[in-house]
Amino acid sequence: MDPVILARFQFAATTIFHFFFVPLSIGLVLMVAVMETFYVVKKDELYKKMAKFWGHLFLINFAVGVVTGIIQEFQFGMNWSDYSRFVGDVFGAPLAIEALLAFFMESTFIGIWIFGWERLSKKLHLACIWLVSLGTALSAVWILTANSFMQVPVGFSIKNGRAEMNDFLALITNGQLLVEFPHVITGAICTGAFFVAGISAYHLLRKKHLAFYRKSMKMAMIFGLIGSIGVALSGHSQAQYLVKTQPMKMAAAEGIWEDTADPAPWSGVALIDSENHKNTFELNIPYALSFLSYSKFEGSLKGMETLQKEYQAKYDSIVGEGTNYIPPVKTTYWSFRLMIGFGVLMILLPIIGLLQLRKGRLDKSTLLLKFFLAGIAFPFLANTFGWMMTEVGRQPWTVFGLMTTADAVSPNVPAGMILFSTIMYLAVFTILFGVMVYLIVREVKKGPEQLSGHGTHLTTDPFKVGA
Amino acid sequence: MELSELWFVLIAVVFIGFFFLEGFDFGVGMSSRFLARNQTERTILVNTIGPFWDANEVWLLTGGGAIFAAFPNWYATMFSGYYLPLFVVLICLIGRGVSFEFRRKVDSTRWTNVWDWVIFGSSLLPPFLLGVLFTSMLRGMPIQEDMNMSAGFSDFINLYSLWGGLTVTLLCFLHGLHFLALKTDGDLRTRAAALAKKIHLAILGSLVVFVGLSWTMTDIFQVRLVPELIIVLFIVLAYGAGFYAISTKREGWAFTMSGLGLALTVSAIFAGLFPRVMISSINKAYDLTVYNASSGGYSLKVMTIVAFTILPFVLGYTIWSYYIFRRRVTNKEHLTY
Numbered sequence: 053m054d055p056v057i058l059a060r061f062q063f064a065a066t067t068i069f070h071f072f073f074v075p076l077s078i079g080l081v082l083m084v085a086v087m088e089t090f091y092v093v094k095k096d097e098l099y100k101k102m103a104k105f106w107g108h109l110f111l112i113n114f115a116v117g118v119v120t121g122i123i124q125e126f127q128f129g130m131n132w133s134d135y136s137r138f139v140g141d142v143f144g145a146p147l148a149i150e151a152l153l154a155f156f157m158e159s160t161f162i163g164i165w166i167f168g169w170e171r172l173s174k175k176l177h178l179a180c181i182w183l184v185s186l187g188t189a190l191s192a193v194w195i196l197t198a199n200s201f202m203q204v205p206v207g208f209s210i211k212n213g214r215a216e217m218n219d220f221l222a223l224i225t226n227g228q229l230l231v232e233f234p235h236v237i238t239g240a241i242c243t244g245a246f247f248v249a250g251i252s253a254y255h256l257l258r259k260k261h262l263a264f265y266r267k268s269m270k271m272a273m274i275f276g277l278i279g280s281i282g283v284a285l286s287g288h289s290q291a292q293y294l295v296k297t298q299p300m301k302m303a304a305a306e307g308i309w310e311d312t313a314d315p316a317p318w319s320g321v322a323l324i325d326s327e328n329h330k331n332t333f334e335l336n337i338p339y340a341l342s343f344l345s346y347s348k349f350e351g352s353l354k355g356m357e358t359l360q361k362e363y364q365a366k367y368d369s370i371v372g373e374g375t376n377y378i379p380p381v382k383t384t385y386w387s388f389r390l391m392i393g394f395g396v397l398m399i400l401l402p403i404i405g406l407l408q409l410r411k412g413r414l415d416k417s418t419l420l421l422k423f424f425l426a427g428i429a430f431p432f433l434a435n436t437f438g439w440m441m442t443e444v445g446r447q448p449w450t451v452f453g454l455m456t457t458a459d460a461v462s463p464n465v466p467a468g469m470i471l472f473s474t475i476m477y478l479a480v481f482t483i484l485f486g487v488m489v490y491l492i493v494r495e496v497k498k499g500p501e502q503l504s505g506h507g508t509h510l511t512t513d514p515f516k517v518g519a
Numbered sequence: 520m521e522l523s524e525l526w527f528v529l530i531a532v533v534f535i536g537f538f539f540l541e542g543f544d545f546g547v548g549m550s551s552r553f554l555a556r557n558q559t560e561r562t563i564l565v566n567t568i569g570p571f572w573d574a575n576e577v578w579l580l581t582g583g584g585a586i587f588a589a590f591p592n593w594y595a596t597m598f599s600g601y602y603l604p605l606f607v608v609l610i611c612l613i614g615r616g617v618s619f620e621f622r623r624k625v626d627s628t629r630w631t632n633v634w635d636w637v638i639f640g641s642s643l644l645p646p647f648l649l650g651v652l653f654t655s656m657l658r659g660m661p662i663q664e665d666m667n668m669s670a671g672f673s674d675f676i677n678l679y680s681l682w683g684g685l686t687v688t689l690l691c692f693l694h695g696l697h698f699l700a701l702k703t704d705g706d707l708r709t710r711a712a713a714l715a716k717k718i719h720l721a722i723l724g725s726l727v728v729f730v731g732l733s734w735t736m737t738d739i740f741q742v743r744l745v746p747e748l749i750i751v752l753f754i755v756l757a758y759g760a761g762f763y764a765i766s767t768k769r770e771g772w773a774f775t776m777s778g779l780g781l782a783l784t785v786s787a788i789f790a791g792l793f794p795r796v797m798i799s800s801i802n803k804a805y806d807l808t809v810y811n812a813s814s815g816g817y818s819l820k821v822m823t824i825v826a827f828t829i830l831p832f833v834l835g836y837t838i839w840s841y842y843i844f845r846r847r848v849t850n851k852e853h854l855t856y
Binding site: 111112115116118119120122123125126128129130131133134136137139140141142143144145147148149150151152153155156157159160161162163164166167168171172211212214216217218220462463464465469473476477480484487491494495 | 569570571573574576577580581583584585587588589590591592594595596597598599600602603605606609610612613614615616617619620621624625665666667668669814815817818821822825826829830833836837840843844855
């Protein structure tokens with residue numbers, strides 16, 4: 053088998069798996085920090101209980117997120133050594149800074165937070181969880197700085213046969229980062245919010261711990277609404293930036309083969325025939341793509357055929373004659389649509405939920421609560437499809453305009469080794485995922501009253517002692 | 520001093536930090552079978568490192584990140600060349616991290632036992648494999664002109680690298696025992712100290728053989744005779760002082776000395792490498808050095824400013840966290856993990 057395909061599959065599988073936990077951690081820890089803040093400010097024990105219960109679920113998730121992230125940092129060297137040689141001068145810095153600035157902060161203060169309930173003053177303990185939250189956000193900043201460089205490379209020049217950094221400020225003020233970071237972080241807030249909302253809905257359906265879960269639900273819906281509107285707005289600015297910087301990705305995401313009319317319609321559904329470069333069926337919403345791309349109801353977009361010619365003229369000298377610059381169109385197109393679809397649901401659910409809450413009917417809206425329970429999955433799916441669009445849509449490039457994915461792979465690692473490690477990672481991940489879901493479901497069913505789950509032969513409840 | 524040379528030193532410092540800190544929590548993990556006699560004792564052991572292990576592990580990530588940023592060629596050659604050992608280390612670190620969190624989430628002795636075996640195995644293998652990695656690097660690996668390394672079984676696994684792996688494992692084990700003597704009380708504390716004394720003797724033997732092997736199988740004593748001899752002398756002194764300290768119940772000093780021993784061992788390896796970062800066994804001309812493997816001057820300058828700005832804070836709050844949890848851990852209080 054082709055090592056490039058295997059290495060790509062490994063990267064995709066491990067990254068998607070890792071990014072299952074990351075946004076939940078970022079979103080959930082922010083909510084836990086807010087809950088503990090309410091506890092410290094209002095001195096209401098219910099908020100402490102909330103911080104502990106949701107914090108408990110956060111920790112189970114955080115552990116898996118941390119360990120699956122280690123693979124990512126090693127993987128660049130292991131599977132993509134030619135990539136590392138070529139861009140390490142630029143790309144290595146944000147990764148190193150992420151470890152130094154964010155990982156140390158997260159891991160040190162989460163340790164203090166877990167073990168420090170009885171040893172620190174309330175305010176100091178609260179400061180710890182905020183520092184963890186800050187750490188997770190900083191971590192996102194730096195890893196997205198690295199990713200943004202792959203989408204829109206800036207702040208470098210080609211020297212000594214490789215990309216060398218010449219402007220750090222340009223790297224961290226990359227226009228791509230400025231649109232990508234808000235999109236990812238609001239997506240993470242949604243992930244945490246819908247997780248809390250879904251679990252709360254589950255308990256409200258069963259009429260258990262009503263006061264506790266009503267409060268959690270209300271807070272989650274507010275976070276969910278803020279997050280989902282933020283995701284939509286930042287997504288809009290990201291789309292506009294995309295049209296300017298990676299038009300081919302946008303054309304693929306829209307299934308546009310020939311240049312569009314002016315104003316451009318947005319494709320709702322299309323049956324794409326990527327072999328013959330045409331769509332056999334299209335259902336279009338007029339004006340919408342122009343608005344998405346330019347925030348006005350006029351302007352056309354270039355199609356993939358035009359862009360292929362433009363890219364050939366521009367890049368064939370770097371990567372070779374006759375390169376196909378069109379990414380896998382169907383994957384890009386459908387992941388974009390699925391992301392948007394789940395995003396719309398994520399805006400609607402909290403609006404309806406908050407309205408019902410105002411009318412005092414939330415507890416009785418059985419169907420809505422069931423939707424919220426299912427809604428736990430929406431942000432996860434939207435996040436994953438969003439990244440699929442971003443990364444698959446950039447192909448054949450690994451760094452846009454600079455290096456193709458095929459050139460990035462380690463030349464000295466045999467395909468069998470990548471296959472073997474991939475199978476092992478998947479096996480371990482499957483076990484981890486099973487255990488984590490099992491533990492979270494267990495804790496959720498127990499509810500906030502019996503938090504522990506720890507052994508009874510030493511002490512009963514890790515959070516109860518002295519509380 | 521050139522910036523690339525400074526970064527070689529900084530990376531050595533990060534690995535010293537890693538082995539000093541994660542070294543003892545690896546050792547505690549090993550002690551969960553070699554010292555603890557039942558699940559209650561294992562629980563106490565795990566809780567001594569509870570607040571720290573995660574941050575300790577970050578030193579390894581920082582080391583990896585720093586090599587990537589400062590020496591992309593070193594990172595690319597080493598990580599792709601040492602694919603299999605690093606893969607095993609990764610699997611171990613994954614298992615280890617979740618085991619601490621999961622081990623008492625279900626109230627069942629069998630459940631806890633499974634995760635405790637994972638903790639044991641994944642605390643034993645990484646220091647061994649990292650020992651193998653660093654010592655085989657010192658001996659030289661088949662690196663070709665294009666900087667890529669395609670090593671066979673005997674390049675990874677040979678008498679020297681196995682002995683290096685064993686020695687590093689023992690050093691971490693001892694460091695963990697000293698930490699336990701410092702952080703537990705009663706019977707566990709006494710037994711940790713007693714076992715530590717025996718391990719001291721094993722380390723003495725192991726180090727003598729290791730120095731002998733290094734003399735014949737590497738060029739580090741030719742490259743840097745006097746500095747290496749001085750470092751070896753200080754390693755011997757550190758472990759001598761450690762033995763004396765643990766015998767006289769000065770546990771803080773014992774811990775300091777075994778940490779110093781690890782720090783000096785890492786220094787000996789890095790001093791032996793310099794100015795090379797990866798030694799080619801095929802041709803001296805193919806060696807990766809701090810000069811041909813490093814990032815450009817601008818990138819290194821940025822990284823230097825960033826590192827010297829952030830590192831003091833990291834050290835500050837790390838020390839603070841050890842200060843908060845300075846008390847001995849017993850089962851009279853509640854244990855989180």
